[in-house]
Amino acid sequence: MAGENIIKEMTDAGTKIVTGYDNLVRIGDVEVATTPKELVFQQDKVKLYRYTRETKATYKTPVLISYALVNRHDMLDIQPDRSFVRNLLGMGMDVYIIDWGYPTRADKHLTMDDYVNWFLDEMVDFVRRNNGVEKVNLMGICQGGTLSTIYSALHPEKIANLVTLVTPIDFSTPDGLLFRWAKDINFDRIVDSYGAVPGEFLNNGFAMLKPMMRVNKYASLVDMMQDKDKLMNFLRMEKWINDSPDQAGECFRQFMKDLYQENKLVKGTLEIGGQQVNLKKITMPVLNIYATEDHLVPPTATIPLNDHIGSKDHELYKFSGGHIGVFVGGKSQKELAPAVGKWLKARD
């Protein structure tokens, strides 16, 4: 009966595995984030890099990228032909990026106030000093976008333009599982137990948002291994996924309780370092980019930003794809990055 089938399928799979293994062995190290950059400033474990330019920047205002504290900014430069950063450089921008580092238990006490009013503020000031400009363009991604939005509300005089990508703002959305689950989680217990919330712990939670993805991913690896390029893409992504820094406890606590559970940013009741965060104080131009298939930050959490800010020059950009596709997909390289460049150029 099925015996014949299984032998045939196993033999086919065996042949594929042998070829795939051969491809694997021939691959050297799996490298990500290879665009040259230079460490220009550091505060504690947080570093500021400036990407190397061979020609003079054609944009007057430098761009400062603030990625999420969860996972690493390497996603923006995952491989040379799928690099959001390379695209920005290619358009003539002077690009800086914040590396939030790897917090340990010793960093448990770092708060949102520290991340916004210390680290981010110091980085913004450095870029302003270094480039001799009054204001910088701030580009915030995911959680980094939320921090950038808060920063822009607190220090609008230092920001020329704000670009947010797949950024959660309205946490009352019923769409995302993460938003649903957060309502029933005791975040105090998590922070009090771990101190620094392990990246692996968070990664397990993210994996459950698409519970069968892991099974499918590895089941299709046998086929993917036949093509060296596809295999490399897969491995680079794996490397990025597994590189998840732990989270400084106090910052995580406030982010999850004040935002995910109480939606204070939109309600106007969020306090950072004793100051109330008023989104109406965001008066600079804002470009808000959301992804239609985003299962981590659903569009309903992102889109409302434009309704709450004080700026009259704001635009919503709809990207057809998922949370990660915004940075690595072909469409991202061909359409999104040029659109961001064009929008910024018009306001430079």
Added chain:
Amino acid sequence: MDTKNFFAAWQETQTKLMNNWTESARKMQDAVRNGSAAEQGVNIYQEWLNNQTEITKTATEHASKNASELGGLFSQNGATKNGFDFTTYYNEWMNNQRELMNKTVSQMQDASKNFGFAMPNAQDWFTRMQEMQQNMWNPATNWMNNPMMSNPFNMQQNPMMTNWMNQSQEWMKNFMAPWQQLGEKLNDKTMKEAWENMTNMSQTWMNFYQQWQPMFKHMTENTWTPESFKSIFNPEQFRTMFDSQFNWSSPVHVKELFQQYSNWMETAQGYSRNMMEQMMAKMPENARQLMPFLAYGNGAENNSVFAAYQRAMNPLVRLYAPGKESEMNELFNAMMEKLATYGKKLTELQYHLYTNGAQTWEQFVNEAQEQIKKGVDLSNTQQVFQQWTAKNEEAMIALFRSDAYSKLQGELLDLGLEIRQQQEKMVTVVLSPLPIVMRSEADELHQTIYDLKKRLRALEKQAGATEEVKETKSSKKKAATV
């Protein structure tokens, strides 16, 4: 068909076992608190054992009844080698808990010894308890191990299915083994992990293959009836497949946790009492190894020096051990109670997952049957597998979105972390007499460093602002002079 029977019975039994544990642990804790541990311990243990035996017996009988009433739903599942073995499963559970209970009781006995002068029978109750256990346990175990009595699934009813399961399992084992070993030779960490995950995931695929292929055969040969699902569906194998996907919630992990805590408890218990004694007993030998010249001196004299040291240290060792043991006892009991509740909640969560998954599987199979009737080619198992995972994901997400699941998951996470905190407290108690910096002390130090850094930052900012003001003033002066 009612696929809930197996999972419902499974959940019910797990809950009862956990309740029995919780109740007994509570009684023991109370007994220690009010100083009647020695007198009441035997009774509590006897009650626990009786309940445990009864629960298991009922569960097995219930499963047997299911098997006969449902006309073969579980008929193929009695495989003693590769299929689900109900008997072994519960035997493992019982052994595991019995071992743990023994250690807890033993620990209580030790704690009671410290107050032995007030309890004349404290010295012999453990022996009595052990005899009783032997008398009761043996018949219970024999009963459980008798396949005619306890095995609810008669593999003889469907030898072809058993043969298929055995063969395919064997093929898979032989097929994957060499590939798994190959992964060890990869140098890059990312590659190594990806390879390992791929070979591990193949087990899930194989489980799917095993279940799908016989159904597919029936469908293509037009011998499929609604009853066919009942006779082919293998709940335990389905559960294994789910566990391999959601390995974070495998019941094996809870069993392992019990085992680990039990071992840890044993180690910790002996640790404070024996460590110093062992160290001192080994001291002459160690010293000779470290300082060989001593061997040329007067060995007897050296030994007497060590013996004197040992005599001097002994009272100190004995001073702290009893006090810490009773504190440990409290912490241990509290933790085990939490662990039992965790086990119950985990069982509930798994019940949601399994029933949801089994219903989706049944729907999927029915839809596949309809497709085959319409002439759709489903011979590519890889594609069928992907269709199933897509459907399953949709159903899982709908479940995850429900209030009941989200709440339960939150409770489970909270409880798991509470156990972790409790465990840390226990480690602190064990290590407190040693010159080791505790985590809480390190945390205090980190807080101080953080506060100082913050102060420094504020001062730097203030200094920077003052500097800026000065610069502005001096440049204004210069401008005025010019």
